[in-house]
Amino acid sequence: MTHWRRRVADVADLVVWAARMKGPTLGRARLVCIDGRAGSGKSSLGYAVHESASDVGSSALVHLDDLLDGWDGLDRVDETLQREVLSPISQGRAGGYRRYDWHLARFAEAHVVEPVDLLVVEGVGSGASSYASWITLLVWVDAPAELRASRGISRDGESLRPQWLRWMAAEDALFARERTRDRADVIVDGTGEADQAVVLC
Numbered sequence: 001m002t003h004w005r006r007r008v009a010d011v012a013d014l015v016v017w018a019a020r021m022k023g024p025t026l027g028r029a030r031l032v033c034i035d036g037r038a039g040s041g042k043s044s045l046g047y048a049v050h051e052s053a054s055d056v057g058s059s060a061l062v063h064l065d066d067l068l069d070g071w072d073g074l075d076r077v078d079e080t081l082q083r084e085v086l087s088p089i090s091q092g093r094a095g096g097y098r099r100y101d102w103h104l105a106r107f108a109e110a111h112v113v114e115p116v117d118l119l120v121v122e123g124v125g126s127g128a129s130s131y132a133s134w135i136t137l138l139v140w141v142d143a144p145a146e147l148r149a150s151r152g153i154s155r156d157g158e159s160l161r162p163q164w165l166r167w168m169a170a171e172d173a174l175f176a177r178e179r180t181r182d183r184a185d186v187i188v189d190g191t192g193e194a195d196q197a198v199v200l201c
Helices: 003-020 042-054 077-090 129-134 145-156 158-178
Strands: 030-035 059-063 095-101 106-113 118-122 137-142 186-189 198-200
Touching: 003 030, 003 042, 003 118, 003 137, 003 186, 030 042, 042 059, 042 118, 042 137, 077 095, 077 118, 077 129
Parallel strands: 030 118, 030 137, 059 118, 137 186
Antiparallel strands: 095 106, 186 198
């Protein structure tokens, strides 16, 4: 295992431990929300937390990108997540959503999210204050703007730079309003280079 993957796995184990130290907040489930700006490393951590949690109980992972209605859907995605996934699970029922296909620019197949011991939601805006009482642990992943933009454009292509810049402006407005980093229980370094990878708040 590479140093970076080992570091992410260690952070994930810590996040799962911190969540399990608290009682369920979403029905019988614990809800871990991994928030931060695009390109910060949320998806890598989300996969690792899901894998770590699966070793000690049932776990599910939801990528908020799959619920977004394209590049302009950021202001509405928390409502969709709350209505379609979190509210049913809080009542002990399965939730679900239709995955957004970014290449075809439309919603595609349906996905079911069963009630589990630990539900991981990762993505920009996942730690919304509108359902803060359901969040067991709010994780914020930090990385500099230059690194985030480089990662995103390398992944999506130079042709999408205008969309990326517009998205980053929308993120700034969202997080200024939500104060997500200030509300976080855990802050994670997304660069993989800081001496202190995790801060427990």
